[in-house]
Amino acid sequence: MFPSCINDIIESFKDLPGIGEKTAERLAFSLINFDKDRLTSFSDAIIAVRDKIKYCSVCGNITDNDKCSICNDTNRNSKIIFVVEKAKDISLFEKINVFNGRYHVLGGLISPLDGIGPEDVNIDNLIKRIDSDNVEEIILALKPSIEGETTMQYIKKVLEGKNVKVTRIATGIPMGTDIEYIDAMTLEFALEGRKDI
Amino acid sequence: MFPSCINDIIESFKDLPGIGEKTAERLAFSLINFDKDRLTSFSDAIIAVRDKIKYCSVCGNITDNDKCSICNDTNRNSKIIFVVEKAKDISLFEKINVFNGRYHVLGGLISPLDGIGPEDVNIDNLIKRIDSDNVEEIILALKPSIEGETTMQYIKKVLEGKNVKVTRIATGIPMGTDIEYIDAMTLEFALEGRKDI
Incomplete structure (x- = not known):
C-alpha cells in the first residue's frame, strides 16, 4: 500500500524495542517531513553505530576507541569499581554525578x-x-532478582581471600512509593537494611 | 558520556514524534545489538526516503514515481474521490478495504x-x-474540528453549481465507547445523523 521505501523504513522501525506497527508507520511518515540534512545525519549515525562501536578492552563499556572515556580518564579513582549488568547502566550513575571510580560491565547475569x-x-x-x-572496593549494582542475587553471591565467593571489600547498593523502598505496593521480599530487605536517623 | 556516534543516533531518534530522551537512549542502545545487515538496511531505508519520496502529481499522495499506485490503478473508479488531510490517512481507509475510488490529499486544513x-x-x-x-461524488473524510469544518464548508462552497455530490463521513459515537464520555457537539451530530433501524 505504501511506496516500497516507506515499507522498508516501517520494517526497520518495527525491529526496535517497544515499536509496533502503528508507531512504526507514524515514525516513518514523520521522516517524510524531515529535511534532507537531518535524514543524512540519521542515516550516517546508524552507519557509525554499525562501523565504530566496540567494547572497551578494560571494562566492557561501549566506546568508539580501544578504551572507553571513563577508563581513559586519569582523574578517576581506579581503586573502586562499580559493577553493572549493561553498558547503558553506566549512564544512569554518571548522570547523578556522585561516583568518581571506574566501572565494569558484566554483559549479563548468571542464570x-x-x-x-x-x-x-x-x-x-x-x-x-x-x-x-x-x-x-567493588560495588555491585545489579538488579535484585534471582539472576542478580546469584551473580552477586558468585562474585562474592570468587573474591573470598582477596583483600577487596565487596558491597552492593541498597535494596529498599523507592522514593515516593507507597509501602502498600511493595512486595514482601523488598520489605524484608528494607527492614534488614534499616539505618539510624 | 556516550561515544559520539551513540549521541548522534540519540539526537536523531529524539527528532521523531513522541520519542523523548529516555526512549531515544533505549532505542540507540538497542541498535548496538542489531547485526550489521539490519543496520545497513535501516540506513539505506532512510536514504531512500530522502532521495525517492515524491508527491503524486495527481492526488498528492506519497509515491516513489510520478503518479502513486492508486492513481495508476486502472481498476479504480475515478468518478468518486475520497478527500483526506494527510497521505497517511489513505492507508487507514485502504486497510478496511471498502472503497474502490480515488483519493485526494489536501496536505493541510484551512485555519x-x-x-x-x-x-x-x-x-x-x-x-x-x-x-x-x-x-x-467527493467524500470528505476530514477530522471534525474547527479547521476540518471550515475546510469542508469551503470545499462545499467552491463546488456549488458543479454537477458533483459532496458528502462527508459520519460524525458520531465510536464503537465500544460509553456515551457518558462523549462531548456535547458529537452527541448533537450523532442525533442529527440518526438512522432507521
Whole structure:
C-alpha cells in the first residue's frame, strides 16, 4: 500500500524495542517531513553505530576507541569499581554525578535456568583488574532478582581471600512509593537494611 | 558520556514524534545489538526516503514515481474521490478495504487563525480533477474540528453549481465507547445523523 521505501523504513522501525506497527508507520511518515540534512545525519549515525562501536578492552563499556572515556580518564579513582549488568547502566550513575571510580560491565547475569554460567559473564576480567589495580572496593549494582542475587553471591565467593571489600547498593523502598505496593521480599530487605536517623 | 556516534543516533531518534530522551537512549542502545545487515538496511531505508519520496502529481499522495499506485490503478473508479488531510490517512481507509475510488490529499486544513488559507491547501487540483474526470461524488473524510469544518464548508462552497455530490463521513459515537464520555457537539451530530433501524 505504501511506496516500497516507506515499507522498508516501517520494517526497520518495527525491529526496535517497544515499536509496533502503528508507531512504526507514524515514525516513518514523520521522516517524510524531515529535511534532507537531518535524514543524512540519521542515516550516517546508524552507519557509525554499525562501523565504530566496540567494547572497551578494560571494562566492557561501549566506546568508539580501544578504551572507553571513563577508563581513559586519569582523574578517576581506579581503586573502586562499580559493577553493572549493561553498558547503558553506566549512564544512569554518571548522570547523578556522585561516583568518581571506574566501572565494569558484566554483559549479563548468571542464570543457570537459561544456561548462562559464570563463564558467559565478564567476571574473569573483573578479577584480573582487581589484582592488577589493587582495587579496594567493588560495588555491585545489579538488579535484585534471582539472576542478580546469584551473580552477586558468585562474585562474592570468587573474591573470598582477596583483600577487596565487596558491597552492593541498597535494596529498599523507592522514593515516593507507597509501602502498600511493595512486595514482601523488598520489605524484608528494607527492614534488614534499616539505618539510624 | 556516550561515544559520539551513540549521541548522534540519540539526537536523531529524539527528532521523531513522541520519542523523548529516555526512549531515544533505549532505542540507540538497542541498535548496538542489531547485526550489521539490519543496520545497513535501516540506513539505506532512510536514504531512500530522502532521495525517492515524491508527491503524486495527481492526488498528492506519497509515491516513489510520478503518479502513486492508486492513481495508476486502472481498476479504480475515478468518478468518486475520497478527500483526506494527510497521505497517511489513505492507508487507514485502504486497510478496511471498502472503497474502490480515488483519493485526494489536501496536505493541510484551512485555519485562518494559523494563517493557513484555501490557497495553502491542495484544493485547486481537486477542482481540476472534478472537471477533467467528470467526478460524480467527493467524500470528505476530514477530522471534525474547527479547521476540518471550515475546510469542508469551503470545499462545499467552491463546488456549488458543479454537477458533483459532496458528502462527508459520519460524525458520531465510536464503537465500544460509553456515551457518558462523549462531548456535547458529537452527541448533537450523532442525533442529527440518526438512522432507521
